[in-house]
Amino acid sequence: MVSPGKPMRLEPRTESGRSIWIVAPLAAIGASFLVAAILALIGGASPFSVFAAVINGAAGTQFAFLETLTRATPLIFTGLAAAVAFRAKLWNIGAEAQLYAGAIMTVVLGTGALPLPGPVVIPMIMAAGVMAGALLLLGPTWLKTRFGVDEVVTTLLLNFVMVLFVSMLLDGVLKDPMGLGWPQSKRVVADATLPKLVQGKRLHLGFVIAIGAALVVWFINARTTFGYEMRAVGFNPRAARFAGIPVNRVMAKTALLSGGLAALAGVSEVAGLKGNLTLDLSPGFGYTGIVVAMLAVLHPIGVIAAAIFVAAMFVGADAMSRTVGVPTYIANVMVATALLTMVTAMLFTRFRLRLS
Amino acid sequence: MDAISMIFEASLWAAAVRIASPLIFATLGELICERAGVLNLGIEGIMTVGAFAGWVTVYSGADLWTGVMVAALAGAAFGLLHGFLTVPLGLSQHVTGIGITLLATSLTYYAYRVAFPEVTSPPKIETFVPLEIPLLSQIPILGEALFRQTPLTYLAFIAVILVAYVLYRTPIGLAVRTVGENPAAVEAQGIDVTWLRLGAVAVGSAFMALGGAFLTMSAFNSFYFDMVNGRGWICIALVVFGSWRPGKALLGAILFAAFDAYQLRLQQLAGAYLPYQVFLMLPYILSILALIAMSRRAGYPRALMIPYRKGER
Numbered sequence: 028m029v030s031p032g033k034p035m036r037l038e039p040r041t042e043s044g045r046s047i048w049i050v051a052p053l054a055a056i057g058a059s060f061l062v063a064a065i066l067a068l069i070g071g072a073s074p075f076s077v078f079a080a081v082i083n084g085a086a087g088t089q090f091a092f093l094e095t096l097t098r099a100t101p102l103i104f105t106g107l108a109a110a111v112a113f114r115a116k117l118w119n120i121g122a123e124a125q126l127y128a129g130a131i132m133t134v135v136l137g138t139g140a141l142p143l144p145g146p147v148v149i150p151m152i153m154a155a156g157v158m159a160g161a162l163l164l165l166g167p168t169w170l171k172t173r174f175g176v177d178e179v180v181t182t183l184l185l186n187f188v189m190v191l192f193v194s195m196l197l198d199g200v201l202k203d204p205m206g207l208g209w210p211q212s213k214r215v216v217a218d219a220t221l222p223k224l225v226q227g228k229r230l231h232l233g234f235v236i237a238i239g240a241a242l243v244v245w246f247i248n249a250r251t252t253f254g255y256e257m258r259a260v261g262f263n264p265r266a267a268r269f270a271g272i273p274v275n276r277v278m279a280k281t282a283l284l285s286g287g288l289a290a291l292a293g294v295s296e297v298a299g300l301k302g303n304l305t306l307d308l309s310p311g312f313g314y315t316g317i318v319v320a321m322l323a324v325l326h327p328i329g330v331i332a333a334a335i336f337v338a339a340m341f342v343g344a345d346a347m348s349r350t351v352g353v354p355t356y357i358a359n360v361m362v363a364t365a366l367l368t369m370v371t372a373m374l375f376t377r378f379r380l381r382l383s
Numbered sequence: 384m385d386a387i388s389m390i391f392e393a394s395l396w397a398a399a400v401r402i403a404s405p406l407i408f409a410t411l412g413e414l415i416c417e418r419a420g421v422l423n424l425g426i427e428g429i430m431t432v433g434a435f436a437g438w439v440t441v442y443s444g445a446d447l448w449t450g451v452m453v454a455a456l457a458g459a460a461f462g463l464l465h466g467f468l469t470v471p472l473g474l475s476q477h478v479t480g481i482g483i484t485l486l487a488t489s490l491t492y493y494a495y496r497v498a499f500p501e502v503t504s505p506p507k508i509e510t511f512v513p514l515e516i517p518l519l520s521q522i523p524i525l526g527e528a529l530f531r532q533t534p535l536t537y538l539a540f541i542a543v544i545l546v547a548y549v550l551y552r553t554p555i556g557l558a559v560r561t562v563g564e565n566p567a568a569v570e571a572q573g574i575d576v577t578w579l580r581l582g583a584v585a586v587g588s589a590f591m592a593l594g595g596a597f598l599t600m601s602a603f604n605s606f607y608f609d610m611v612n613g614r615g616w617i618c619i620a621l622v623v624f625g626s627w628r629p630g631k632a633l634l635g636a637i638l639f640a641a642f643d644a645y646q647l648r649l650q651q652l653a654g655a656y657l658p659y660q661v662f663l664m665l666p667y668i669l670s671i672l673a674l675i676a677m678s679r680r681a682g683y684p685r686a687l688m689i690p691y692r693k694g695e696r
Contacts, residue, residue: 037473037692070497118477174678177623179424179477181674183616184667191667195660317481354496359489367482370474 037378048324051372055322056336058368059361066360070353077353084346085339091346093230097300099331099338101126101309103237104292105316106323106330107244112164112285113317114248114325116261117171117278119164121182122289123313124189128163129156129290131193133297134201134212134304137219145218152219153236153294160290161283163189168282172275186313194306201304212304221299233295237331240288244327247284257281289313318366324373337362386652395644396528400536401602403640405430405594407539409618410625410632411546412458412590417622418550419583420563420686424480425465426591427615428487433458433592435491438599438606439498441508451535451596458592459585461487466584471577473690484615495606505605511535533601535593540633542590547629559583563684566691576691591615613667620670624677627684635673642669 064074086092105122112119119125132155141148167185170176196202197210205213221232248254256277259267268274292312297304319337323329344358389395409430416423423429437454441447461483468479499506511533520530550556558579562569566576594614599606621639625632646662654662 037471066493070493113478120481170675170678174675176674176678177619180616180619180623181671184613184620184671187613187616187667188664191660191664195658198658198660314481314485317478318485321478321482352500354493354500356489356493356496360486360493363482363486363489367468367479367486370478370482371468371472374472374474 036381037374038381040377040379047372047376051324051369051376052322054372055365055369059340059365062364063357063361066357067353070357072351072353077347077351077357080347080351081340081343081358083343084350085343090228091342093225093228095335095339095342096234097229097231098342099334100231100234100237100299101292101296101312102315102319102334102338103234103241103331104295105289105312106319106334107237107240107316107327108285108289108292109317109320110323110325110327110330111244111257111288112281113320114261115257115278115281116264117168117281117285118179119167119182119282119285119289120179120317121164121167121185121313122285122292122316123186123309123311124182125160125163125286125289126293126296126309126313127189127193128159128286129293130297130304130308131196131201131293132156132159132290133215133219133294137215137298138213139216141219143218145220145222148219149221149298152298153291156290156294157287160286160288160293162286164282164286164289165279168278172278190306193304197304197306203303210306214303215298219298220302221295229300231295231299233299236291236295237334240291241327241331244284244288248327253277253280289316292316315362318362321366322369324369337365386649389645389648389652391524393524393527395648396524396641397531398644398647399637399641400528400532401640402643403636404532404536404539405597405602405614406618406621406636406640407543407594407633408597409591409594409615410621410636411542411629412587412592412594413618413622414625414627414629414632415546415550415559415587415590416462416584417687418563418627418684419559419580419587420566420684420689420691421466421469421580421584422476422480422688423462423465423483423584423587423591424477424619425461425483425487425588426480426618427611427613428484428491429458429461429588429591430595430598430611430615431491432461432487433595434599434610435495435595435606436592437596438508439494441600442506447509447511447600450600451593454592454596454600455589458595459589462585462588462591463581465588466581469690470580470584473692476688492608495608505607507604508600510599510604511601535597535601538593539597542593543629543633546590550629560684563686566686570691570693576693580691591618594618617666617670620674624673626677626682639666639669639673642666 067074067077084091085095108122133152136152136155167178167181171178201212203211203213224230256272259272260274260277264274296308319333322333340358340361344355348355413423413426433454436457437450440453441450465483468474469476513531513533516530520526558569558574562576562579570576598610621632621635624635643666646665650659650662
């Protein structure tokens with residue numbers, strides 16, 4: 028253990044090593060497996076049987092692998108939402124609420140309100156969902172830029188408000204009259220359902236849309252003025268303002284993009300996978316998206332890989348807990364460990380450790 | 384009974400003080416961290432750890448006060464982790480805090496499931512019982528509200544006085560307040576900024592864990608998943624509402640809790656006209672509104688969220 032302060036010093040790097048970009052994610056994965064091994068032993072199982080069961084459950088069969096990609100789909104959207112916002116230092120912790128906003132629009136428009144063919148109605152639902160999610164984040168962002176209200180707390184608190192709002196809708200106007208009293212919405216009609224990618228499997232068009240969204244975000248980041256402005260605002264808002272960048276407007280546009288991406292997770296889950304809206308639509312996809320974004324170093328293409336890795340942990344751990352009997356929460360611990368290791372490892376892209 | 388006369392019911396204020404107790408502990412904890420310049424978004428997870436650690440200690444045979452100690456130590460341990468990552472390493476306090484909450488929560492749930500693999504109804508413990516203070520408990524309204532509570536609630540009030548005293552009347556408190564405003568000035572006094580901030584985050588996190596422990600050892604008698612339910616985030620709002628002062632934070636926590644207790648009663652009165660979810664939303668919305676109202680006057684510690692590196696400006 029290095030004692031902080033005295034014998035350890037962080038010195039800024041003059042040049043940034045390329046290798047760290049590979050080493051950091053590997054360190055994160057390594058650390059998460061190390062912690063998982065310890066937890067497996069505490070749980071009374073051999074670490075190797077746990078890892079074997081997790082990997083087998085995540086990618087051992089075609090079914091398992093497609094299931095991992097299915098689970099990765101909402102995480103790509105929420106991961107992109109966090110990556111876009113964090114890049115501009117807009118701390119959107121409210122992807123969970125924005126996801127539900129997208130899901131609400133999907134059942135409002137997709138359960139028979141629009142008697143139109145699929146190629147027309149699906150883009151309309153996506154547009155409506157994006158708009159709902161975007162507006163939901165615009166509020167906290169306006170409060171931040173106008174009044175200096177910390178958006179972390181407001182977006183977090185809105186998650187709780189939103190889940191209650193969904194619960195209210197599912198008890199009221201959106202309640203399925205044929206649902207035997209369960210708080211669930213009517214099912215999305217066939218025309219508004221995203222088609223499956225593989226016959227008879229759960230993987231759906233949402234996955235392709237998610238990949239497309241990542242490419243679009245990459246394009247915005249790398250090739251547009253807006254992408255440059257977002258990075259400038261995130262790097263140093265005062266300098267950005269001095270350079271003539273309209274900081275508040277960039278923040279607002281970032282919020283629209285981020286909230287819209289998170290909402291697409293809800294659209295894709297309802298229209299592609301679940302078919303209706305329930306209160307357990309998202310087991311924390313919004314929060315996990317933050318981890319995905321950090322593991323990806325906020326890079327949109329990296330988000331795809333990080334989302335698949337995180338999804339594999341969850342899908343694998345579900346299967347593992349059925350066969351080996353170690354609680355599935357081990358996956359959550361691994362993901363959290365990976366996050367903390369990753370941000371620590373990334374520190375060393377900017378600094379080197381000097382022991383004096 | 385109508386909506387107005389309910390406000391003057393002693394039982395409402397007794398409930399308010401009860402609901403406020405975990406918030407008082409956790410708000411104090413966050414306040415100490417932020418006063419030293421470190422935002423601690425690990426609060427939600429650290430409260431979960433405290434809730435479980437205290438409860439499981441008592442469940443395995445120890446007495447209640449040992450449980451309280453264990454909860455505080457467990458919270459301090461996660462605080463040290465948050466402190467290590469954000470103070471000497473200077474990582475993003477936002478991201479690290481969210482990471483600590485995820486880690487602490489998932490470790491707790493894992494531990495719970497390993498310890499209790501197949502329980503249909505959650506195991507229970509004998510919790511703290513209300514302790515009537517002689518004479519004082521006979522005062523109308525105030526007596527029932529303040530002096531017929533459990534020992535942990537009294538501890539919460541004592542903690543407010545203690546923290547206020549230490550912050551404003553002792554050299555260490557002055558150092559903590561200064562390190563959140565101007566760490567270089569503390570360094571110039573020959574005090575190590577890193578150790579001071581680490582200590583403050585550890586102590587603050589111990590308080591957060593006590594807030595969690597109140598839930599399992601006083602408010603309820605067992606541990607449930609999601610039992611913290613956003614209380615940590617509300618406490619972050621309460622710190623802003625209380626302008627980073629222990630006394631005002633206490634007032635904020637009690638007002639908030641009174642509102643919460645009031646909406647529970649209003650729900651029974653007006654439940655026929657409005658869905659119950661509307662009432663449950665009110666505390667969260669109130670927190671947001673409070674943040675907006677206070678934002679103009681918010682006097683953030685000036686070095687909050689700014690890592691300190693020796694010799695760097």
